[in-house]
Amino acid sequence: MTDTLLETPLAKLHGELGGRMVPFAGYSMPVQYPAGIMTEHLHTRAEAGLFDVSHMGQAELVGEGAAAALEKLTPADVQSLKPGRQRYGLLLNADGGIVDDFMVANTGGRLFLVVNASRKHIDLPLIESVLPAGVSLRPLPDRALIALQGPAAVAGIATLIPEIAALSFMGVWEGVWQGLPLIISRSGYTGEDGVEISVPAEAAEAFAKTLLGLPGVQPAGLGARDSLRLEAGLCLYGNDIDAAISPVEANLVWSMGKRRRMAWDFPGADRIRGELDNGPKRLRVGILPEGRQPARSHTPIHAPNGEVIGLITSGGFGPSVNGPVAMGYVVRQHADDGSALQLQVRGKFLPARVAPTPFHPRRYAR
Template sequence: MADTLLETPLAALHRELGGKMVPFAGYAMPVQYPAGIMAEHLATRQGAALFDVSHMGQAELTGEGAAAALERLTPADVQILKPGRQKYGLLTTESGGILDDFMVANLGDRLFLVLNASRKDVDCAAIEAVLPAGVKLTRLPDRALIAFQGPAAVSSLATLAPAIAALPFMGVAAAEVQGIPVLVSRSGYTGEDGVEISVAAEQAEDLARALLALPGAMAAGLGARDSLRLEAGLCLYGNDIDETTSPVEANLTWTVGKRRRTEWNFPGADRVREELDGGPKRLRIGILPEGRQPARAHTAMSMDGQTVGEVTSGTFGPSLNGPCAMGYVAREHAADGTKLDLMVRGKAVPARVAAMPFTPHRYAR
């Protein structure tokens, strides 16, 4: 596997910790450690857990008008972003689909981007294709990315870097952790408070060991990351959003900036505008199945024997102590409380449409 897959700067540490390595987005990544997915998930909800997300793409946009240039590919209002602030956004296609979801931070003299691992090459090529003279995209393959998530994550990290405690939700700042220079954002994809830390690849293992030495900290893998984000109602690119889904269908219209809704000059604007005005044919919904059996991706959803949608992500939620899922249904069946049948292993499992997140977000406010 190591011969064909890329590895992150923390690969040796994962193996030392007993991580079960699996292929993911072209990388060998830990799906879990000996404690197991359930323990890792609950540790994130109750304390602090470390996730290696170094497979994600990191890049910088520099030059006069960088924010306006990026807006050629996203409906997000990037120009409104103040120094030291970050936001979640979508890159869109001319047909109104979602090329990727991403994070963008204003570092004052440049924009810092975090892109999905499976899409970073596609994203960078698309961004470079719309850049005017004087604006440059620089990929940062020599940097690792570590997510430290959970209600105790920031207070624990602050014992090593006190200034991080004052960082607001979606705030970004340069800092030092035990002498290691880092870029810290108070964000993450678990629904919990926490940070994501960009660090030079050669110092990533030292940083990870320092974090794991903090009281109650645990290493967590892709399995827990998936169940956490699903309980939090957060999309996974390639499952819940892709080039066939629009921001309106995906219930991500809040990422379309107020100013952008007056300009309509982003890729796919015509489709987005049409669906905002008239409603999309389908909508992303949360789903709570009865019983204990999870409904996985591609499970059909039906009403009165007629297929009305499909599950895109599903799992057993350790915090919920029951299964949860998300997917798309015809708009007329998307109201909370609507009863559906899920075809799981040839049997109809009763379920209902439910509001997301399934587990309340606990971001710093």
């Protein structure tokens, strides 16, 4: 596996912790540890899980006009982002499809970007292609990224770095701890309170071990990360959003700045404006199957009369809700909460209904 796959700076630690490694986005990544996915999921909800997300792409945009340049590719309002704050955004293609979703932070004097592992080879050249003279994109392959998530996460790391306790959701702190230059955001992709920490790669293992020594912290893998984000109703690129899906269809209009929706000066604006005015043909919705049988990605969705009306994009068992949960796209006429659906699972039709997301309450530090 390691002959063809990249490894993160925490590869040795995963081995020591008994991580079961699988290929993911070109990397060898831990899907779970000996405790198992369900235990890791529930422990993160109750205390704190430590996730290696170093496969993600990190970069910084430097130079006057960096925010305006990035807005050539996204409808997010980057120029209004204050120092010490972070924002979720979407990179769009000319047709209004989603090239990727990303995080952007204003660290004061530069923008810090985190993009998806499977898309960084596309995102970074795309961003570089729109930069004016005086603005430069600097990839940061020499940094690891660690997510500490759960109700005990911030209290734990604040015993090391007290400033983190004062951050609100999407707040960012940059500083030096024991000689290490860190960038820490109060954010994550589990629906829980927590932090994501950018740390120099050579110090990542020692830093992760320090975090694992905090009260209530246990390692968690990709399996728990996926079930946590699904319960929280959060999109996974390549499953729930892709280059053919618009922000309107994906129910991500909230990520588009008000100023940007007045100017309509971003890629795919004509399509998106039309969908906002007239309604899209399909919408991403939450889906609750009846019974205990999960409906996985690519499961066909039918109306009660048998007509095919959509497709499941993410699905599985939700440990916190103690039942199956899913997301998918259905034609707009069947997208209202409570709408009856039939899911074709292993040749049988299972009843389901459209349900609001998140399936489990998000507990961000507002």
